[in-house]
Amino acid sequence: MTRDDPDRAADPSPLERAVDEGFLIIRAAAVVSVANTVIRRALQEHLPFDDEVATAAARDELRRLEAEQRDGVGRLRSLRRRTHRAYGQSRHQFDYRVDDIDALRLREATHKELAARIARSARDDAFVAALVSAARSRAWDDVGSTVVDRLGWAAAPSPDYDDGRDERIRTLLDVDLAALGAADGATTDGGGGV
Known part of the structure; x- marks a missing residue:
């Protein structure tokens, strides 16, 4: 050939x-x-x-x-x-x-x-x-990857997240949890709770 x-x-x-x-x-x-x-x-x-x-x-x-x-x-x-x-x-x-x-x-x-x-x-x-x-x-x-990319913005804190963080935690403890504790105490003291 x-x-x-x-x-x-x-x-x-x-x-x-x-x-x-x-x-x-x-x-x-x-x-x-x-x-x-x-x-x-x-x-x-x-x-x-x-x-x-x-x-x-x-x-x-x-x-x-x-x-x-x-x-x-x-x-x-x-x-x-x-x-x-x-x-x-x-x-x-x-x-x-x-x-x-x-x-x-x-x-x-x-x-x-x-x-x-x-x-x-x-x-x-x-x-x-x-x-x-x-x-x-x-x-x-x-x-x-698409789901993570789309949800990533919701999970990531904003850049100024640490600003005022201590105050937010204090408010959570002193106000929100105290109010929740008071409401729970009212329901367990015969206040018509579950």
């Missing part, structure tokens, strides 16, 4: 690296997608977390991502075969020429391997369960 052969196999070392890196990105995208489903169901539909729904969402997202990779294989195969006959200098970054065939072959092989790996992962119950668990944690972190 020569360098110009459109069906020559890609070098396995860069291919393995590209597939591993691509799969990490795909897994992260699937986690975000499933987490968004969990959040939407909780906030918009007021539904609790449902493992079966999240698992179905994970498998659906993996199927969608697999199809996306398979579409990439076909698109790159067609582009690579047209490029095989394109000589001369490129006019722009998407004007591929004979010198680009190896890079296009690697991209095509990467898409093909990613599609196969995604398909295997979608059938792997342990992988899907781990994906759902990661999505649930991410959803909880996202929602929890």
